[in-house]
Amino acid sequence: MAEYSAFSLLKNALTGNKDWKPAWRKPAPKASYDVIVIGGGGHGLSTAYYLAKEHGITNVAVLEKGWLGSGNVGRNTTAVRSNYLLPANTRFYEHSMKLWENLSHDLNYNVMFSQRGCLNLAHTPAQLDDFARRGNAMRHLGVDAELMTTAEIARLVPALDVSATARFPIVGGLMQRRAGTARHDAVAWGYARGADRRGVDIIENCEVTGFLRDGDRIIGVTTSRGEIRARKVAVAVAGSTGQVMRLAGIDTMPIESHVLQAFVTESLKPFIDTVLTFGMGHFYMSQSDKGGLVYGGDLEGYNSYAQRGSLPVVDEVMSEMLALFPGLARVRMLRSWGGVCDMSMDGSPIITTGPLPGMYLNCGWCYGGFKATPASGWCFAWTIAKDEPHAFNAPFTLDRFHRGLVIDDKGQGATPRLH
Amino acid sequence: MLITCPYCGPRDVIEFTYQGDGNRERPQPASQNLDAWNAYVYDRLNPAGDHNEIWQHSGGCRAHLRVVRNTLTHEISSVAFARGDHKVAARHKAEGKT
Secondary structure (H helix, E strand, O other): OOOOHHHHHHHHOOOOOOOOOOOOOOOOOOOOEEEEEOOOOHHHHHHHHHHHHHOOOOEEEEEEOOOOOOOHOOOOOEEEEEOOHHHHHHHHHHHHHHHHOOOHHHHHHOOOOOOEEEEEEEHHHHHHHHHHHHHHHHHOOOOOOOOHHHHHHHHHHHOOOOOOOOOOOOOOEEEOOOEEEHHHHHHHHHHHHHHHHHEEEOOOOOOEEEEEEEOOEEEEEEEEEEEEEEEEEEOOOHHHHHHHHHHOOOOEEEEEEEEEEEEEEEOOOOOOOEEEEEEEOEEEEEOOOOOEEEEEEEEEEEOOOOOOOHHHHHHHHHHHHHHHOOHHHOOOOOEEEEEEEEEOOOOEEEEOOOOOOEEEEEOOOOOOOHHHHHHHHHHHHHHHHHHHOOOOOOOOOOOOOOOOOOOOOOOOOOOOOOO | EEEEEOOOOEEEEEEEEEEEEOOOOOOOOOOOEEEEEHHHHHHHHHOOOOEEEEOOOOOOOOOOEEEEEOOOOOOEEEEEEEHHHHHHHHHHHHHOOO
8 A cells, every 4th residue: 555655756756757647547337336335535535535445335335416525525715624522523623633634644644644733712701601511521532722821822823912902802712722634625635535445436527317216225326427236325424414305205305505715825935833713703724834824714694505605705705704813914825715615404414324325424513624524435435334333423313403402602593504 | 794684775784683594493392292392492404405594684774684695605596684584483372382
């Protein structure tokens, strides 16, 4: 597996880089597989990878409607963190963090995981109390968290307006040092290569158009490239969850699809070396290795599958950025884009068997799917292989909404706009 | 995106507040039908295409509007007052549903 090493780089450099193999094959779909994973994004690819690696299930196809990594895995703002309040979320995302910490070695692919920390700013004493509570809950479960004073924050992020005359003065913050960022495309490519080398067929430009059924049981799918059968069909399609489930005859889900925008500025010299979140609105920012500030804000606020955002949100995000960093007023925004988020009604995901026999479901990632990529695939692979959830994803059922077992980290009640 | 308010004419979307999916039927307040409440609170059709939704012209005349908007293109095919729909609860009562 050790394809990328100092030795192989040198050897290929000396031989004109002619001998590199493609990172994944382009196989034609077979008539049947043990497992079909619908969705070639981060979660679908990591699911296939862990099915092969952890459970020895290699007769697997990943079906992707477009090209690999064209959805949210290539559209997010790359933040990785595990700073949740509720134990179900904390345990799951901390498992993800531990997988992130070894991911480049595990995949033999540099995902550029950078533990630069994630700092949540507090702007009122009550908010700081709330952060202290969350930090204590995290530490109770073995996750690192520390409260920072305004003076410490000013040293860490010198460009931040920490004055008492700021629009929303900063009174402190909650820092998770082990949080950070990763290179999102590398995550998709690394998982794709790892799965492919273990025998998984990654089939791009293959749109699922329907499900094959034997009574209630799902026994395969119809696609734009023909019928494919499988004993187990796993759905990991994020913002398209409602559409794919409708093909299986399930008309309603506890999910709405909303567009979230992200932005990047022109390259700057080193400006901020942590992930920063604003506490009086919805704004988060980090700096990429190329120097661009990568940042985002709130959802558009209404149901959308458009994969593009609108100007009112651009306006709002920029004003939030300037409330924190007045010095950025003249920096030019280079690009903006949008992704379709599968917003669950309690802000927490769904990783479960069912809802039909032969089917497995992974969805409801809201804003936070990227950081979950390793654990989502790891838990989903476990669930598919063993026909029961791992303890980490056992709380993330589909029926929790109707059973009163929601995992509402924000304590805000049912709304598809959380996290 | 412009929404044409029946009172005020075409106005920018920032004047409006989204109030969500307009397909849901709220059970009678006294209803103890858990399935109906769960469906109202949690379950969504979430279509990629025409979506029946409620907006309020909160920065204008404050009217509640029933809007049909395409979630892929944001084209709006109809805007009407939502108040006609307040009969939903009354209809349930007439049909003896809870």
